[in-house]
Amino acid sequence: MAVKRGYNNCIDTIKPVRDFLDVMSGKWKFPILVSIGVGNDRFTDIQDSIPGITPKVLAKELKELEQHQLIKRTVVGDYPVKIIYSREPYADTLTPLIYAMKDWGMNHREKVFGERKKNNESDIASNV
Secondary structure (H helix, E strand, C coil): CCCCCCCCCHHHHHHHHHEEEEEEECCCCHHHHHHCCCCCCHHHHHHHHHHCCHHHHHHHHHHHHHHHCCCCEEECCCCCCEEEECCHHHHHHHHHHHHHHHHHHHHHHHHHHCCCCCCCCCCHHHCC
């Protein structure tokens, strides 16, 4: 008689990964975190540093990142109101994951396409 395997081990792995993907899914969250990490702390500065992002999408993504305690929104002054965005220390926990995804992506590109892309820009992961 075959031994029936439990599915709990699979679920125990999938649930936290799903949580991560739910928080960091989409094409804008990482660029926003990088932008804030390199010093863009105003809404328009963040928007200008990310080609193609609309104000509506940026506002939505900033709100979600704030809800997940990855960034902090600070209102400065009375009039005119100045809003500053900064990364929370909790966002630093993503750095090893960024490096792991970057390494995997570079290895994958080399394996599938036979090329290793050279990045002349500053290392994005070091600013996340």
